[in-house]
Amino acid sequence: MKRLAILGSTGSIGQSTLSIVEQFPERYSVATLAAGRNLDEAFAQCVRWRPKVVSMATDELALGLWARLREDHISGIEVVHGSAGTVAVATHSEADFVVSAIVGVAGLEATHAAILAGKPVGLANKECMVAAGEILTAAAREHNVPILPIDSEHNAVHQCLRVGEHREVKAIWLTASGGPFRQTPIEQFAAITPEQALKHPTWVMGRRITIDSATMLNKGLEVIEACRLFDVGPEKVRVTVHPQSTVHSMVEYVDGSILAQISVTDMRLPILYALAFPERPASNLTFDLSKLRHLDFEEPDLKRFPCLRLAFEAAAKGGAHCIALNAADEVAVEAFLERKTSFMGIPRTIEAVLAATPESHPATIAEVLRADEDARETARRLLAR
Numbered sequence: 001m002k003r004l005a006i007l008g009s010t011g012s013i014g015q016s017t018l019s020i021v022e023q024f025p026e027r028y029s030v031a032t033l034a035a036g037r038n039l040d041e042a043f044a045q046c047v048r049w050r051p052k053v054v055s056m057a058t059d060e061l062a063l064g065l066w067a068r069l070r071e072d073h074i075s076g077i078e079v080v081h082g083s084a085g086t087v088a089v090a091t092h093s094e095a096d097f098v099v100s101a102i103v104g105v106a107g108l109e110a111t112h113a114a115i116l117a118g119k120p121v122g123l124a125n126k127e128c129m130v131a132a133g134e135i136l137t138a139a140a141r142e143h144n145v146p147i148l149p150i151d152s153e154h155n156a157v158h159q160c161l162r163v164g165e166h167r168e169v170k171a172i173w174l175t176a177s178g179g180p181f182r183q184t185p186i187e188q189f190a191a192i193t194p195e196q197a198l199k200h201p202t203w204v205m206g207r208r209i210t211i212d213s214a215t216m217l218n219k220g221l222e223v224i225e226a227c228r229l230f231d232v233g234p235e236k237v238r239v240t241v242h243p244q245s246t247v248h249s250m251v252e253y254v255d256g257s258i259l260a261q262i263s264v265t266d267m268r269l270p271i272l273y274a275l276a277f278p279e280r281p282a283s284n285l286t287f288d289l290s291k292l293r294h295l296d297f298e299e300p301d302l303k304r305f306p307c308l309r310l311a312f313e314a315a316a317k318g319g320a321h322c323i324a325l326n327a328a329d330e331v332a333v334e335a336f337l338e339r340k341t342s343f344m345g346i347p348r349t350i351e352a353v354l355a356a357t358p359e360s361h362p363a364t365i366a367e368v369l370r371a372d373e374d375a376r377e378t379a380r381r382l383l384a385r
């Protein structure tokens, strides 16, 4: 029985993880949970899963949850809050495996603490790998802790890499759906609304990642994530637009063979893979090959999707530039959703923040969080102008 700590349990990935636990009760159980601000869902999860510890984003929310549990005569659940709370959830002695699915750098300290505590991590939170990948992978090597990718593309790459040697890899091909604006003329980009950008053609996900998919910044973050997870330079990571989202990613080997992973577009499969690795439990997440008609692949258009170009540039510089890319995007996406900037205001803000970022390589999580805050401040200042 693997006992799980789920960081971001109320989110899209968190809830899919809980549905896997529901489906495989003989394999997985819930030890601890970390939510953000969704008190109703956190309460419902406490009632259903009876975790040892649950964390909320703030003191006030934690008090609110504690009061509701008391009202319903539910005892034995410790309620904590903030980043110390997420660390307590991730490092709890009864957790054997940590699912890292908080959105943004809010999940960074807990993910790092889980690795230091020797807990294997299933990683959905790509922002953490982008901001502090060098630190996290070094800690994982030192503590002999596996980081198993849940992001579907990296999960696919992880599967394709199982058959070859690192030195035999010629390129990692990340597939991208192209998002809802793959065929929208560039002149119409300025008028794109949050409602249009929130409609992803193939995946149902949280708000930030959905907007990041529409700008293709998400694919850029994944390029950096791939460099860190698989220890390759950005010149070995390629992006191809594949609108069917059937091939989740590929690995090209030096002999010319290209291995691809195909499956349903359902995050429960990569989650199950990460939880069960190196086993493959039988599941009902089957893919009907008879319905497959064609697979299209095309070059991404960097003029219409400048965020992808900016991510490759940040990947080449590493350190503070990757931190700034992620931080500036998070602030700009929030501003776009609040109609304080346009769709193209997102890449403009990121580009300006990157230009203002001095080259540096933060060596600790505290330094990463400081660089992240500096970049956010610059982004806010630029957006306020």
Ligand SMILES: NC(=O)c1ccc[n+]([C@@H]2O[C@H](COP(=O)([O-])OP(=O)(O)OC[C@H]3O[C@@H](n4cnc5c(N)ncnc54)[C@H](OP(=O)(O)O)[C@@H]3O)[C@@H](O)[C@H]2O)c1
Pocket: 007, 008, 009, 010, 011, 012, 013, 014, 034, 035, 036, 037, 038, 039, 056, 057, 086, 100, 101, 102, 103, 104, 106, 124, 125, 126, 127, 150, 151, 152, 203, 204, 205, 206, 207, 208, 209, 267
């Ligand atoms: N969804 C996907 O298909 C998918 C695929 C690949 C990778 N990912 C990655 O997985 C991560 C989660 O994505 P998602 O789509 O599941 O996002 P989501 O639905 O927005 O969920 C985010 C989770 O993070 C929690 N959270 C936010 N701020 C927090 C804070 N300060 N402290 C503690 N918890 C906090 C939220 O809590 P509340 O809801 O309670 O506020 C929620 O549980 C992201 O890094 C994303 O890039 C997602």
